[in-house]
Amino acid sequence: MNLELAFPLLAVGIVAAAAGALSLSRGSRDRRLGDLAAVDAGRPMTLVSSRHRLAGRPDAVRRRPDGTLVPVELKHRPLPRHGPFRSHEAQLAAYCLLVEEATGRPPPFGVLRYDDGEVAVPWGADARRRLLSLLAEVQAPYDGRADPAPAKCARCSWSPTCDASLAYGDADGRRSRRRT
Secondary structure (H helix, E strand, O other): OOHHHHHHHHHHHHHHHHHHHHHHHHHHHHHHHOEEEEEOOOEOOOEEEOOOOEEEOOOEEEEOOOOOEEEEEEOOOOOOOOOOOHHHHHHHHHHHHHHHHHHOOOOOEEEEEEOOEEEEEEOOHHHHHHHHHHHHHHHOOOOOOOOOOHHHHHHOOOOOOOOOOOOOOOOOOOOOOOOO
């Protein structure tokens, strides 16, 4: 065999073997979570709770052997060094609540899958309490406590229509809608 051809073939073989090993690793991880029940890209599962005024579509939903569904949220970034962001955990908790509302069975956990690993986030009474508190805060009427910053307002695309923007105001400093 020609040496000029041997090295490229060897490199292709190594890359193919690595890709196969990665695929097998992901496959065993996915089987541990359960069978794929829904995926946002193909078989989406939109979950709605009129009681909590909440709706969402997890990236994937896995059915465990006991029949419970587990939401999986994909994050296209490395796992943050100090663990998942609170916003990622809140999004996943919302999906757990929606799965519970839709099926009548709470998932034992939800999964945040990052490029370099995954985190199983437990779902239970404490997580539900934190999520419901956050939902109440977000769904409460706006109380006008905005503290706008000039630099943020200058870059914000909502500034022309925002009632808290520093772009509003008259000569006396009173808030009024800016006319465009």
